[in-house]
Amino acid sequence: xxxxxxxxxxxxxxxxxxxxxxxxxxxxxxxxxxxxxxxxxxxxxxxxxxxxxxxxxxxxxxxxxxxxxxxxxxxxxxxxxxxxxxxxxxxxxxxxxxxxxxxxxxxxxxxxxxxxxxxxxxxxxxxxxxxxxxxxxxxxxxxxxxxxxxxxxxxxxxxxxxxxxxxxxxxxxxxxxxxxxxxxxxxxxxxxxxxxxxxxxxxxxxxxxxxxxxxxxxxxxxxxxxxxxxxxxxxxxxxxxxxxxxxxxxxxxxxxxxxxxxxxxxxxxxxxxxxxxxxxxxxxxxxxxxxxxxxxxxxxxxxxxxxxxxxxxxxxxxxxxxxxxxxxxxxxxxxxxxxxxxxxxxxxxxxxxxxxxxxxxxxxxxxxxxxxxxxxxxxxxxxxxxxxxxxxxxxxxxxxxxxxxxxxxxxxxxxxxxxxxxxxxxxxxxxxxxxxxxxxxxxxxxxxxxxxxxxxxxxxxxxxxxxxxxxxxxxxxxxxxxxxxxxxxxxxxxxxxxxxxxxxxxxxxxxxxxxxxxxxxxxxxxxxxxxxxxxxxxxxxxxxxxxxxxxxxxxxxxxxxxxxxxxxxxxxxxxxxxxxxxxxxxxxxxxxxxxxxxxxxxxxxxxxxxxxxxxxxxxxxxxxxxxxxxxxxxxxxxxxxxxxxxxxxxxxxxxxxxxxxxxxxxxxxxxxxxxxxxxxxxxxxxxxxxxxxxxxxxxxxxxxxxxxxxxxxxxxxxxx
Amino acid sequence: xxxxxxxxxxxxxxxxxxxxxxxxxxxxxxxxxxxxxxxxxxxxxxxxxxxxxxxxxxxxxxxxxxxxxxxxxxxxxxxxxxxxxxxxxxxxxxxxxxxxxxxxxxxxxxxxxxxxxxxxxxxxxxxxxxxxxxxxxxxxxxxxxxxxxxxxxxxxxxxxxxxxxxxxxxxxxxxxxxxxxxxxxxxxxxxxxxxxxxxxxxxxxxxxxxxxxxxxxxxxxxxxxxxxxxxxxxxxxxxxxxxxxxxxxxxxxxxx
Ligand SMILES: [Zn+2]
Numbered sequence: 001x002x003x004x005x006x007x008x009x010x011x012x013x014x015x016x017x018x019x020x021x022x023x024x025x026x027x028x029x030x031x032x033x034x035x036x037x038x039x040x041x042x043x044x045x046x047x048x049x050x051x052x053x054x055x056x057x058x059x060x061x062x063x064x065x066x067x068x069x070x071x072x073x074x075x076x077x078x079x080x081x082x083x084x085x086x087x088x089x090x091x092x093x094x095x096x097x098x099x100x101x102x103x104x105x106x107x108x109x110x111x112x113x114x115x116x117x118x119x120x121x122x123x124x125x126x127x128x129x130x131x132x133x134x135x136x137x138x139x140x141x142x143x144x145x146x147x148x149x150x151x152x153x154x155x156x157x158x159x160x161x162x163x164x165x166x167x168x169x170x171x172x173x174x175x176x177x178x179x180x181x182x183x184x185x186x187x188x189x190x191x192x193x194x195x196x197x198x199x200x201x202x203x204x205x206x207x208x209x210x211x212x213x214x215x216x217x218x219x220x221x222x223x224x225x226x227x228x229x230x231x232x233x234x235x236x237x238x239x240x241x242x243x244x245x246x247x248x249x250x251x252x253x254x255x256x257x258x259x260x261x262x263x264x265x266x267x268x269x270x271x272x273x274x275x276x277x278x279x280x281x282x283x284x285x286x287x288x289x290x291x292x293x294x295x296x297x298x299x300x301x302x303x304x305x306x307x308x309x310x311x312x313x314x315x316x317x318x319x320x321x322x323x324x325x326x327x328x329x330x331x332x333x334x335x336x337x338x339x340x341x342x343x344x345x346x347x348x349x350x351x352x353x354x355x356x357x358x359x360x361x362x363x364x365x366x367x368x369x370x371x372x373x374x375x376x377x378x379x380x381x382x383x384x385x386x387x388x389x390x391x392x393x394x395x396x397x398x399x400x401x402x403x404x405x406x407x408x409x410x411x412x413x414x415x416x417x418x419x420x421x422x423x424x425x426x427x428x429x430x431x432x433x434x435x436x437x438x439x440x441x442x443x444x445x446x447x448x449x450x451x452x453x454x455x456x457x458x459x460x461x462x463x464x465x466x467x468x469x470x471x472x473x474x475x476x477x478x479x480x481x482x483x484x485x486x487x488x489x490x491x492x493x494x495x496x497x498x499x500x501x502x503x504x505x506x507x508x509x510x511x512x513x514x515x516x517x518x519x520x521x522x523x524x525x526x527x528x529x530x531x532x533x534x535x536x537x538x539x540x541x542x543x544x545x546x547x548x549x550x551x552x553x554x555x556x557x558x559x560x561x562x563x564x565x566x567x568x569x570x571x572x573x574x575x576x577x578x579x580x581x582x583x584x585x586x587x588x589x590x591x592x593x594x595x596x597x598x599x600x601x602x603x604x605x606x607x608x609x610x611x612x613x614x615x616x617x618x619x620x621x622x623x624x625x626x627x628x629x630x631x632x633x634x635x636x637x638x639x640x641x642x643x644x645x646x647x648x649x650x651x652x653x654x655x656x657x658x659x660x661x662x663x664x665x666x667x668x669x670x671x672x673x674x675x676x677x678x679x680x681x682x683x684x685x686x687x688x689x690x691x692x693x694x695x696x697x698x699x700x701x702x703x704x705x706x707x708x709x710x711x712x713x714x715x716x717x718x719x720x
Numbered sequence: 721x722x723x724x725x726x727x728x729x730x731x732x733x734x735x736x737x738x739x740x741x742x743x744x745x746x747x748x749x750x751x752x753x754x755x756x757x758x759x760x761x762x763x764x765x766x767x768x769x770x771x772x773x774x775x776x777x778x779x780x781x782x783x784x785x786x787x788x789x790x791x792x793x794x795x796x797x798x799x800x801x802x803x804x805x806x807x808x809x810x811x812x813x814x815x816x817x818x819x820x821x822x823x824x825x826x827x828x829x830x831x832x833x834x835x836x837x838x839x840x841x842x843x844x845x846x847x848x849x850x851x852x853x854x855x856x857x858x859x860x861x862x863x864x865x866x867x868x869x870x871x872x873x874x875x876x877x878x879x880x881x882x883x884x885x886x887x888x889x890x891x892x893x894x895x896x897x898x899x900x901x902x903x904x905x906x907x908x909x910x911x912x913x914x915x916x917x918x919x920x921x922x923x924x925x926x927x928x929x930x931x932x933x934x935x936x937x938x939x940x941x942x943x944x945x946x947x948x949x950x951x952x953x954x955x956x957x958x959x960x961x962x963x964x965x966x967x968x969x970x971x972x973x974x975x976x
Contacts, residue, residue, distance in 0.1 A: 025847065
């Protein structure tokens, strides 16, 4: 420990007195207050300001000798904490880093040292010995980055030849009897009461075998009628047993200057007064016998020292980066993170938050569903949110779409995708949101009117493909069925998790699309190549180890693994684009019960989070309503395929359904055509009637054979 | 006032009364509590600061303890998409280069042989600040706290806990006060951690009931503090309860 090494140093025969320097200690509130002062009072004023710190003589052993500045440092006349000694300081707050660098530190120190010296010359330091314990604080506050540069100086005047000790320092208890110690404590407390204070920085004392007398420094001439034996007390913040703290240093200069000619040695009591677990002790105070060096009469101000070393032990300033605790944006982020972590710590210890927070979400549609999905994602701490929408905000939107305001509707209305990003950033600056004001081409909505419309469609598709590639989860939140077709195809081809939400009047469906097994390269037989394949234990959702558990003997709708689950179009026996027949869901959102979008939007996000918590992610076996009583597959519970909600009954069911091999969006033949022919295939779909896809997939044939029937007849297309 | 409330709730008057008694005892025990009045208002709070030397484990993985599936470093929660880490590092490098380059004209300082060598060691000093406020909405005391380095940089909750108690999370989870949030101090407007008072009444009720049954005076704030303090490293000396002290007037006996 520090005290041991220094004991070894001072046990050399030389017995030189060495002081423990102050360590600056700043409370967090100090920087907050300095920031307020700089912004509201100082502004560009660089003139020196008076501030105040304090030091304490009651620390447990081993703590550094500190000079503390708290937020009240700027109220020079304010109270000092009980039993602490105040120290006044001069603050130089520069406007630029350059000014901070180029400030003449030596001159600042010399100026302060001169003031102390002058106070010693005059009677001022006798009357108010706290002048002996001053400090300088040089600062530069970079309030853009919340970086604070600072350098403390505790000016001390030096004797040219140093200071010698007459003998080894002793603990008070080695020199004083218990009775004397009690008398000393009583005398100190009495002096404090008399002076209406709780700490006295410097004092004089006389003692006998059973009495101790104490007076302030200024009473010297009356108190010490002869100078055979002089004892001086100093309130000592140091805890080292062999060294005094800094406040003694300038006092010795004062003693040498005023009484040096009469005094050869002086006894110094370094008064330390601590209370541990309610019991007070002063017996660890230290007594030094000091040979008072001579100061040449009428000499100029002695050499001074005092700039504080930085943590590296070098002579230099310090810098503290407070962006984490002062930048409101960072504060918002850590508060959001903390709240989420609390959920984990308290309720779901195995929750993998990072997986959720780091998920990149693409929201296709920034209407009622999109707004609600985005807000719930933010609640989960998701940082990357991208909107795609081509609509403008209209007057009916703000009451149902919580990211928009009345003002957003004026002047034709802002683009939803862009306004949503703006609002998300306002709600939480830590979000990384992007918006794309673009349309998604739809089956049965021709794009071949002109060269321009064709190339526009081509660009839109490329952009959409790029966006889907760059994100982890695609949310389908549009208000038309047809517009879901293209992203369903692209996401299925790219093996991206799709979460789909659609609303009826008082019904909704929230579902995850089946996640196709990764396309196996034909040259590598599955499982045969052992040299290049990864180890078998991969459980990451993005790279399932090629094998998805085969389900044998299961009933049609239970235990369907994720790769066999259907998509939004699998239950349809008609291709999208036929706007006359299939409009059970996906009506204009404005005709659904207003609470529905919030419910469905929230469920869509919660479903995503549950999927992410499953070790197999999108390949997880679909939970069904029957699993409600079983051991849940994730820490958050079930991972269903679909949630179908019926607001009229306030009821949800969890159906699961298989992928349909004639599906117009996710069947192998559609994906194969898309992957081989790309835009040519897609533009055929857009430009043709719905029979194109029905012919391709074999639905046309199916129609001829069976009566079309929907499994989920949720709501008919009522007139609006 | 309802009987229920007078038994378990703490109104402003009683809060100040309890605080005054606690201050008196703290003064006797020199425990360091002080009353901080807010300028220009009647409001105020109890404050105590403490300094501790702690061994800082910079690679603290506290956040991931007991979470078997977590093997990745916990970076993404703190990632800054707008501010790449690289940029931050550069800024830091520039900054430390800045401070290194500002040695200026203080070169003769090394000649000062009046300074004793102080070894810093591997430990770090942390300052802790505890505030007790009254929550008017819950009618209970609330504990605000923060910890910071000697430079005045506040620590994150993980840093605080890894520095105070290795088994801190366990203690917190098993305690009735397991809700800590980052909040703006209602009187100072600076960020503090707060032990949320939502369950204070729940664990204080039996304490107060027992005291009432035994016709024993009880200082609400002190009893509460002895429960919540240790959770955040704030020890309440036993002497508070053994010390003879005047009892606060039992709130249930008040005429209103
Ligand atoms: Zn399908």
